[in-house]
Amino acid sequence: MNGHLLSILLFLPLAGLIPLLLIPSDQKRSLKLCANAVMLAGFLLSLLLVFQFDAAAAGYQFTENAPWIPSIGASYNVGIDGISLLLVMLTTLIGFLATMSSWSAVEDRLKEYYALFLILQTGMLGVFISLDLFLFYVFWEVVLIPMYFIIGIWGGPRRLYAAIKFFVYTLAGSVLMLLGILTLYFQHAQEYNVYTFDLARLLNTHMAMGAEQFVFWTLFLGFAIKVPMFPFHTWLPDAHVEAPTAGSVVLAGVMLKMGAYGFVRFSLPLAPHAASEPWVVNTIATLSIVAILYGALVCLMQKDWKRLVAYSSVSHMGFVTLGIFALNYNGIAGGMLQQINHGISTGMLFLIVGVVYERRHSREISAYGGLAHVMPNLAVVFAIAMWSSAALPLLNGFIGEFTILAGAFAANKLWAVLASLGVILAAAYLLWLYQRTMLGEVTHEINRKLRDLSLREWAIFLPLIAWAVWIGVYPKPHFDVLDKPVRAIVERVTGGAR
Amino acid sequence: MLPALALASFGCVVLLLEFLLGKARAAAARQWILGLSLTGLAVTAWTLWAQQQALDGRRLTAFSGAISVDGFALFFNWIFLVASLVTILISYRYLEIEGEEHAEYYGLILLAQCGMYFLATGTDLVTIFVGLELMALSFYILVGFLRGERRSNEAALKYFLLGVFSSALMAYGFSLLFGVAGSTRLKDIGTAIQAGDLHDPILLMGLAVTTVALLFKISAVPFHMWAPDAYEGAPTPVTAFLSVGSKAASFALLLRFFLEPLGALRDAWQPLLVAVAVLSMTAGNLAAITQTNLKRLIAYSSISHAGYMLLGLVAGNETGLQGIAVYVLVYTFTNLGALLVVAALRSKGAGRGTEEDLNDISGLAQRNPAYAALMVVFLLSLAGLPPTAGFIGKYYIFLSLIQTGHTVLAVIATLYVAVAIFYYFRIVKRMYMGEAAERASLISSSLGVRVALGITTAATIVIGLYPEPFLRFAEISLLR
Numbered sequence: 017m018n019g020h021l022l023s024i025l026l027f028l029p030l031a032g033l034i035p036l037l038l039i040p041s042d043q044k045r046s047l048k049l050c051a052n053a054v055m056l057a058g059f060l061l062s063l064l065l066v067f068q069f070d071a072a073a074a075g076y077q078f079t080e081n082a083p084w085i086p087s088i089g090a091s092y093n094v095g096i097d098g099i100s101l102l103l104v105m106l107t108t109l110i111g112f113l114a115t116m117s118s119w120s121a122v123e124d125r126l127k128e129y130y131a132l133f134l135i136l137q138t139g140m141l142g143v144f145i146s147l148d149l150f151l152f153y154v155f156w157e158v159v160l161i162p163m164y165f166i167i168g169i170w171g172g173p174r175r176l177y178a179a180i181k182f183f184v185y186t187l188a189g190s191v192l193m194l195l196g197i198l199t200l201y202f203q204h205a206q207e208y209n210v211y212t213f214d215l216a217r218l219l220n221t222h223m224a225m226g227a228e229q230f231v232f233w234t235l236f237l238g239f240a241i242k243v244p245m246f247p248f249h250t251w252l253p254d255a256h257v258e259a260p261t262a263g264s265v266v267l268a269g270v271m272l273k274m275g276a277y278g279f280v281r282f283s284l285p286l287a288p289h290a291a292s293e294p295w296v297v298n299t300i301a302t303l304s305i306v307a308i309l310y311g312a313l314v315c316l317m318q319k320d321w322k323r324l325v326a327y328s329s330v331s332h333m334g335f336v337t338l339g340i341f342a343l344n345y346n347g348i349a350g351g352m353l354q355q356i357n358h359g360i361s362t363g364m365l366f367l368i369v370g371v372v373y374e375r376r377h378s379r380e381i382s383a384y385g386g387l388a389h390v391m392p393n394l395a396v397v398f399a400i401a402m403w404s405s406a407a408l409p410l411l412n413g414f415i416g417e418f419t420i421l422a423g424a425f426a427a428n429k430l431w432a433v434l435a436s437l438g439v440i441l442a443a444a445y446l447l448w449l450y451q452r453t454m455l456g457e458v459t460h461e462i463n464r465k466l467r468d469l470s471l472r473e474w475a476i477f478l479p480l481i482a483w484a485v486w487i488g489v490y491p492k493p494h495f496d497v498l499d500k501p502v503r504a505i506v507e508r509v510t511g512g513a514r
Numbered sequence: 515m516l517p518a519l520a521l522a523s524f525g526c527v528v529l530l531l532e533f534l535l536g537k538a539r540a541a542a543a544r545q546w547i548l549g550l551s552l553t554g555l556a557v558t559a560w561t562l563w564a565q566q567q568a569l570d571g572r573r574l575t576a577f578s579g580a581i582s583v584d585g586f587a588l589f590f591n592w593i594f595l596v597a598s599l600v601t602i603l604i605s606y607r608y609l610e611i612e613g614e615e616h617a618e619y620y621g622l623i624l625l626a627q628c629g630m631y632f633l634a635t636g637t638d639l640v641t642i643f644v645g646l647e648l649m650a651l652s653f654y655i656l657v658g659f660l661r662g663e664r665r666s667n668e669a670a671l672k673y674f675l676l677g678v679f680s681s682a683l684m685a686y687g688f689s690l691l692f693g694v695a696g697s698t699r700l701k702d703i704g705t706a707i708q709a710g711d712l713h714d715p716i717l718l719m720g721l722a723v724t725t726v727a728l729l730f731k732i733s734a735v736p737f738h739m740w741a742p743d744a745y746e747g748a749p750t751p752v753t754a755f756l757s758v759g760s761k762a763a764s765f766a767l768l769l770r771f772f773l774e775p776l777g778a779l780r781d782a783w784q785p786l787l788v789a790v791a792v793l794s795m796t797a798g799n800l801a802a803i804t805q806t807n808l809k810r811l812i813a814y815s816s817i818s819h820a821g822y823m824l825l826g827l828v829a830g831n832e833t834g835l836q837g838i839a840v841y842v843l844v845y846t847f848t849n850l851g852a853l854l855v856v857a858a859l860r861s862k863g864a865g866r867g868t869e870e871d872l873n874d875i876s877g878l879a880q881r882n883p884a885y886a887a888l889m890v891v892f893l894l895s896l897a898g899l900p901p902t903a904g905f906i907g908k909y910y911i912f913l914s915l916i917q918t919g920h921t922v923l924a925v926i927a928t929l930y931v932a933v934a935i936f937y938y939f940r941i942v943k944r945m946y947m948g949e950a951a952e953r954a955s956l957i958s959s960s961l962g963v964r965v966a967l968g969i970t971t972a973a974t975i976v977i978g979l980y981p982e983p984f985l986r987f988a989e990i991s992l993l994r
Contacts, residue, residue, distance in 0.1 A: 050703045088909075128879075154900040161894065166938070170948050180939060187899075188932035195924055198909075198916045230921070271983060 022078045022094050022145055025104070028058050029111075029137040031366050038159065041127050048119055051130035053113040054467060058137065062108040069101055071496045074504070076147060089201075089212035090150035091304045098497030099280060099352050103144045106359045110269040111137045113476045114262035117367055118357055121261055121374050122170055129170060136266065139396050143274050149197045149212040152357035155200055156190055158240075159271065163263065170256040178258035185298045186241055191236025196231045200286060219285055232290035235283050236300075242275030245300075245337055246307040247297050249330050255325035257379075259327075259350075261370025264322070268329050269363035273355045276336045280348060280505060284340070292343060299428075300341045305434045307334030312441035313402040316448070320378045321372075324449060325365045330406065331438060332358045338435055339420035349425025349502045353487070354416030357404070361413055364401035364477060368394065371473055376464045381452050385459030392467040395454045397477045402450050407442045412487035515576060515583075516561035517591060518635075521628035524554030529621030545617055546794040548606050551620040558627075563589055564940075579699050581640040589839060589988065590634040590766040594844050597759035598627045600850045600969060603962035604857050605751040611860055612660055615685065617657060623755065628764035639688045639698040646684065646731075648761060650677050653756055657748040669747020676730070676740040683725035690720030697936060704775035707812055718784060721779055725786065728771065731764035734820045735793040744802075745813035750857035750870070753809055757816050757853065758846045761941045765823060765842055769835070771960035772827060775958070780830070787828050788923065794821030795930050802937045807871045808856050811937065812849065815896060818910050818930065819845055824909055825927055829914035837910030840986035844895070844907040844977055850893040851970030855885055875941060877950030888971055895974045898931050903977035906985075 032054030039046045060444060069077060076095030084092045096104060115133055122129055139162070142155030160183055165373045168179030193453075204221040214216070223231065242246040284291050310329030318324035336358065339351030355382045355482035371394060372387070373379055388395035400411070425432035438461075458464055469477070487494060528551055535543060560852035565590050568574075573584040602621060609615045625648060632645025654677060657671025693696055694717045695706035707717065730737040745753045772783065799820030805811035819841075826838035859874050879886035908931065915924040975982050 085982050085985070085990070087982060127881075154905075157905075161899070165946065169941065176943060180936065180943070184932050184936050184941065188929060190535075191928040192925070194909075195912060195916065195921075195928055198913050202913070202916050315816045428976045461937055 020080060021068075022073065022074070022096065024078055024147065025058060025061050025065070025108075026094070026141050026381070027139060028061065029054060029134040029141075033131055034443055036131055036379075036380055038129065039127070042482055044123070044126050044269065045278070047126045047130060051115050051133065052119075052275050054134060055115045055137070057107075059108040059112045062105055063074065065096070065101060065104065068171065069096075069098075069497065071098060071493075071499070073498045074336070080148070084148075085149070088150070089210070090215060091466050093148040093149060093214060094145040094151075095147050096145055096498070097501040098499050099498055100144045100224045101275060102352065102356050103270075104141060106273070106356055107137070107140050107144060107270050108271065110266060110359060110363055111140070111481060112214070113363070113367070113479065114265045114269070115488060116472065117476050118260070118262045119472060121370060125169065127167070132165050133262070133266075136162040136166070140266075140270050140274070141158070146216045146279060148213045149201070149215060152282075153190075153194055153197060155186075157191075160186055160190075161175060163259075163267065163271070166263040166339075167255055167259045170260040170263070174254065174259075176260045178254040182251050182255040185248075189238040189248070195284055196238070199227060199234070200231050203231075205271065205280065210421070213283075220510030221286075223287075228287045229292040232287035233364050235287070238279035239275040239283060240303075240337075242277070242278070243333050244366070245271055246310065246330075246334070249307065249311075252321065253323055253326045254297060256329070256361060256366075257320065257322050261373065264326075265363045265370075266368040268326070268366055269359040272329060272333055273359060276333065276340065276351065279337070279340050280352065282284050284343075285506055285508050288511075291341075292509050297341050297343060297427075299339050299451060301338055301424075301431055304334045304338035304341065305438075306386030306430060307331065308338070308435055308438035309441070312438050312445060315445040316441070319381055321381050321384075321449070322366070322369045322381050324381070324445065325362060325369060328365070328442065328445070329358070329362055331442060332405070335420050335435065335438070338431065339423055339461045340426040342420070342423040343506070344423050344426050345502060346508050348428065348505060349495060349498045350416055350419030350421075350423055350503065352498050353404065353491065354413075356417040356494070357412040357484075358462065360480050360487075361401055361405040362470070364397070365405060367480075368398050368401060371469065372466075376463065381449065383460060384453040384463060386456045387447060387458075387463065387466070388454040390464055390466050391468040393474070397469065398450065398454060399482075400484065402446045404488070406446045407439055410488045411484075412484040415487055417489045515581070516565070517558045517627050518631045518649060519558045520554060520561055520607045521624050521631065524550065525555065525624030525628060527621075527622060528554070531619055531621075532617040535906070537710050544606075547620060550600055552599075554624050555602070555772060557593060559595055562588060573636070577638075577641075580641045580807060581632070581635040581703060582637045583610045583635055585637040585795060586767070586770070590762060590842075591631060591881075592632045592764045593843060594627050594634070594759050596846060596969070597755055597762070597850065599611045599821065600854065600966045601755040601759075603966040604735035604854055606962050607747075607960040608749060608751050608857055608860065614660060614749075619656070620832055622652040622656050626656070626759065627754070630759060632764075633763040634766040636772070637700045637766075638701070638705075640693060643681075643688060645683060646767070646973055647681060649679060651762065653677075653752075653760060656743055656752045656895065659749050659752065660715055662808065663747075665747040667747075673740050673744040675762045680727045680730035680737070683723050685721075685732075685807070687727060689726030690716055690723065694720060700770070700775045704777065707775060708778045712782075716781060717779075717842050721776060724771070725783060728764065728768045730770060731791060731803075732761055732820045732823075732933065733817055734790050734824060735797045735817060736790075738797070738817045738820075741809045742813040745808055745816075745822060746809045749768050750853055750860065753812075754853035754857070758811065758849050759815065761820065762842050765838065769827065769838065773835075775816075778854070781860060784830070786829060787824050791821045791824035791828060792923070792926060794818060794824065795927065796821075799930050799933045799937070803933070803940075804909070805937070808875065808941065809853070809870055811850060811941070812856070815934065815937070816849065818934065819849075819896075822908065822927065824844070825920075825923060826911050826914055829918045831914055831918055834914030836985075837907070837914050839885060840910050840981075840985065841907035843984065843988060844903040844974075847973035847977070848892050848895040848904055849971045851967065851974060852889065852896060854877075854963065854966055855889045855892065858885065859960060872941065872944045872948075876944045877946040888896055888967060889945060890942055891971065893941060895978065897938050901975075901978045903974045905980070906977060906981045948979050 036050050082092045084090050139159035146152035164179050164183045190195030203223045244252050308331050311327050314327045315324050336351045336355050339347040404411040404413045407417045419434050576581040629645045629649030636642035656672045660666035733741040795818045798814045802814035807974040826834040895902035898904040900907035
């Protein structure tokens with residue numbers, strides 16, 4: 017079984033579709049149980065990866081390779097290194113928690129709802145473990161479809177607009193990415209006379225600068241829209257705000273990471289010369305810093321709780337891309353860790369909005385106030401999530417952003433100075449949000465009757481809190497698994513530049 | 515030659531059946547007529563299979579070069595067979611609902627397929643022209659088969675007038691080519707062109723006129739005006755047959771023409787095709803956005819598909835040609851599937867008089883989740899998203915453009931995928947997020963519809979997930 021651990025993990029959610037579809041639609045409890053059980057099984061199974069993963073070994077582990085479409089050189093080629101390991105763990109955990117958070121939030125068309133989440137889960141896992149570009153692209157696109165339905169059917173009032181905007185926007189980026197992949201594929205065939213989508217072999221391609229730039233920029237567009245980077249972020253507030261809670265959690269917690277992962281796994285190693293040109297690096301770093309500051313400033317203006325959290329994603333993902341394009345060890349390692357942190361903290365923040373929304377059906381910040389008196393448990397959880405997001409020491413966000421800033425400082429001091437302004441702004445908008453919603457007197461009588469966290473909701477938050485504290489107090493295991501792959505990438509980019 | 519004989523003889527027998535049996539008895543024998551038509555297809559399939567075996571990668575010519583049976587021709591003939599099979603399977607119930615059960619209908623489908631056979635195999639101008647007219651005449655009648663409906667009549671008339679016009683152009687173009695080469699054989703024309711002056715005005719005139727007629731047949735912009743009206747007015751199974759069979763046959767002809775005799779004139783026709791392809795994708799995709807009638811929407815989208823297929827010819831390398839073959843194959847199953855769902859929307863009573871617009875499909879996911887889910891698969895495939903078959907078709911087209919350095923064209927073509935998803939998902943939006951309309955039509959499912967759906971869905975998904983055997987099939991077909 018261990019030889020196929022990744023495949024089992026990948027296709028488990030799809031296999032879970034079969035029992036789910038067989039359960040009659042009116043047996044809501046069984047449907048929920050079935051979906052949760054499949055997701056939990058996926059998470060437990062992924063723990064095996066952690067125990068068997070060898071951080072000291074270079075290259076990919078748990079690899080599987082089988083021919084798929086030999087006539088075009090596409091194969092079923094999967095495997096993980098430290099970067100993907102963390103993301104796989106994040107995916108299985110967030111996927112499970114998102115499903116669990118829907119238990120009482122969604123009562124409508126349950127079968128379709130959970131079926132879409134299961135398909136989504138397979139798609140996301142596939143993106144993080146594919147070592148074949150064709151396979152990667154297929155999974156990348158597969159992810160879009162269930163998310164479209166999740167936003168469009170169970171979303172908020174402007175869900176139809178948000179769903180199609182999300183779909184068309186990200187699709188436009190990914191079809192251009194396909195052109196980049198095909199160019200690379202063709203360039204490789206010209207050099208070696210072999211048509212293949214195998215990542216390991218494509219890495220040997222030597223392209224002329226023009227072709228490499230084309231590959232880099234088309235891939236860049238695909239990934240930058242997904243992250244989303246500054247001028248391409250406009251789909252995000254709509255999609256995140258309109259999506260149901262579980263949808264927002266998965267979107268922010270996992271799907272945004274596909275973009276940053278793409279940069280590190282594909283853009284940098286495949287087009288190292290184009291990626292390390294000074295003007296390219298400067299442009300992308302500038303865009304990242306604009307995203308950090310602009311996202312944070314917009315957060316300060318928000319009246320809508322969920323929209324605030326959504327814009328904070330733009331700001332935090334700006335840190336991740338800044339770290340990546342610092343092109344040094346600290347920057348990339350910090351960026352990779354920070355995206356896990358962002359998944360944890362923003363996941364929690366969206367879950368908190370969900371908890372409150374489920375009880376009160378309002379996302380206006382002004383509809384709340386003094387909730388700490390009514391829901392003390394929630395206030396504690398929110399405080400942890402807020403500190404984690406605002407990079408307070410001893411919590412995960414601090415480690416990630418600190419490492420990124422160290423990397424950015426080494427690359428360009430001005431970047432580090434500007435980006436650290438973002439940290440301050442983040443503290444400002446988060447604390448202000450906390451103050452307006454949790455502290456003070458209860459401003460609306462109706463809020464006095466709100467229930468505090470239930471046991472199930474505690475069970476959702478606890479693993480995330482535990483992981484946040486673990487990274488904050490003892491990040492070493494995480495940096496250990498990131499060490500080899502990040503070193504390899506840095507070597508490739510800086511070695512390639514000279 | 516045998517497949518054509520089988521089609522023609524079965525076609526004629528079925529056509530005359532109602533006349534021979536008398537109206538009353540023919541009505542009673544409806545199922546037998548269906549059975550006879552299907553037997554005709556089975557015999558055709560058997561003869562095609564026998565030819566495929568006998569062929570063994572070679573090229574057989576017959577009637578002193580008037581037709582040539584090769585992998586290319588057989589590949590397209592299999593596609594025609596699938597198209598008529600699916601059409602016949604869904605027609606039975608459809609005609610019953612419309613009250614137009616006549617044996618001629620099936621006869622005409624078989625005869626149209628016979629015409630297609632000659633379009634794919636013909637290597638002589640006269641053979642090709644006869645095949646083209648046989649197909650077109652059958653379609654003129656089929657499009658107007660709902661005699662009681664104004665839309666159907668109007669569609670038939672428009673299609674007939676424009677169709678005859680394009681046939682006349684084609685005849686004129688053929689006569690010019692004959693004038694240049696002194697022979698009606700494509701091979702001789704090719705040799706004559708290569709030997710002669712490539713800038714001969716008569717030759718270029720012949721090229722231009724023939725091209726216009728061919729573009730009309732594949733409904734490429736700016737000769738596409740007939741398609742939305744004809745597609746909308748025709749009985750839905752005929753729309754399916756027209757959009758798939760007729761288009762595939764015309765593409766077979768177009769490919770044979772541009773690659774064999776006109777290959778030497780590549781410099782002259784390539785820029786022309788670039789413009790036509792870009793215009794087709796643009797007009798088709800943009801016009802489809804505002805359509806509310808499902809069949810019109812699919813008609814405009816099929817115009818854009820013609821644009822994509824032409825891009826394969828623009829690239830003109832092996833990948834491009836294989837791409838066209840794969841694209842035609844994929845498009846056949848997918849478009850048939852989508853129109854099949856539209857056809858199933860029509861039902862007795864409540865559905866009588868539906869206009870097949872977006873309102874009819876509204877809330878379908880609640881009433882018929884299976885049909886709605888299948889429609890999503892077909893639409894995704896039409897748009898070209900993995901893991902459906904449509905992606906594989908687009909993949910080859912994009913790759914061929916990259917290989918031949920047409921980067922700008924590739925960017926335009928890929929961005930139109932995002933546009934396409936916008937209008938295809940207007941349908942999905944109505945199915946999944948729309949309220950069920952008052953006069954919501956119920957799905958009328960019959961055994962034939964279910965079998966046809968099974969075939970199209972299986973192909974759409976299997977080609978998407980495991981395309982290998984189909985790619986090999988399309989590869990062999992273009993080896994000469």
